[in-house]
Amino acid sequence: MILEVAILDVKLGQENExxxxxxxxxxxxxxxxxxxxxxxxxxxxxxxxxxxxxxWQTLEDHTxxxxxxxxxxxxxxxxxxxxxxxxxxxxxxxxxSNVL
Amino acid sequence: MILEVAILDVKLGQENExxxxxxxxxxxxxxxxxxxxxxxxxxxxxxxxxxxxxxWQTLEDHTxxxxxxxxxxxxxxxxxxxxxxxxxxxxxxxxxSNVL
Numbered sequence: 249m250i251l252e253v254a255i256l257d258v259k260l261g262q263e264n265e266x267x268x269x270x271x272x273x274x275x276x277x278x279x280x281x282x283x284x285x286x287x288x289x290x291x292x293x294x295x296x297x298x299x300x301x302x303x304w305q306t307l308e309d310h311t312x313x314x315x316x317x318x319x320x321x322x323x324x325x326x327x328x329x330x331x332x333x334x335x336x337x338x339x340x341x342x343x344x345s346n347v348l
Numbered sequence: 349m350i351l352e353v354a355i356l357d358v359k360l361g362q363e364n365e366x367x368x369x370x371x372x373x374x375x376x377x378x379x380x381x382x383x384x385x386x387x388x389x390x391x392x393x394x395x396x397x398x399x400x401x402x403x404w405q406t407l408e409d410h411t412x413x414x415x416x417x418x419x420x421x422x423x424x425x426x427x428x429x430x431x432x433x434x435x436x437x438x439x440x441x442x443x444x445s446n447v448l
Contacts (some may be wrong), residue, residue: 250388253399263373267443275446278433289351289440292407299353299440301401307392340399343367 249282251340252302254308258330263296268328273326276319277302282309307339349384351440352402352410360396366430373426376419377402382409405411407439 258266270288277283284303291297304310314320328334358366370388377383384403391397404410414420428434 250392251399269445274446285440285446287351287445288443289445290443292350292439292441294438297438298352298443299351338394338397339392341392343388343390344370345387345389346374346378346385 249342250304250307250310251342252300252304252337253340254300254337255333256298256300256331256335257333258296258298259332260270260296262330263290266298266327269326269330273323276323276326280309280314280317280319282306284315310339350404350407350410351443352400352404352437353440354400354437356398356400356431356435357433358396358398359432362430363390363396366398366427368400369426369430373423376423376426377414380409380414380417380419382406382413410418410439 267288274286274288277286282305284305286300286302289299291299291302302310363400367388374386377386382405384405386400386402389399389401390398400412414423
């Protein structure tokens with residue numbers, strides 16, 4: 249399993265609108281082949297910052313399967329205009345884990 | 349519940365040594381009041397980079413309970429010399445989550 253990590257900086261004052269758009273958008277990502285689970289969390293020290301964590305079965309499920317899908321166009325148009333700067337997305341694999 | 353997030357950049361060539369030290373260090377963090385779970389994951393695009401995700405019951409369980417404990421001194425001496433630059437740590441709270 250692969251963890252997608254994106255730190256999302258949302259334009260000032262657009263946090264509520266972003267959260268409403270994300271509520272819709274998460275239905276898109278959840279429907280993709282290889283999707284396992286996701287979390288959107290909001291930064292306590294910096295309220296315009298979010299972290300998106302998505303578990304995928306394989307790296308390619310995200311980088312090819314999702315990003316080259318039609319659904320990705322909808323995801324992009326719902327969410328990408330909120331970000332400033334545009335986020336860097338990285339992928340991680342587990343070394344140690346003790347998750348309940 | 350609060351998620352602690354730290355992106356850890358480990359000095360070049362010290363990745364194996366860091367992982368061995370972290371194996372010991374995770375016993376420390378797991379013993380602290382308010383600790384819920386943790387994951388250490390390694391970045392695919394940048395092999396010297398790790399992400400540490402720790403769930404705590406409250407923010408203060410980390411920022412006060414752990415950081416002001418004697419055990420933190422041991423954690424620090426096991427791990428902090430591996431990082432370059434020294435990581436910024438942030439805390440997040442859930443907006444949406446669909447974690448299996």
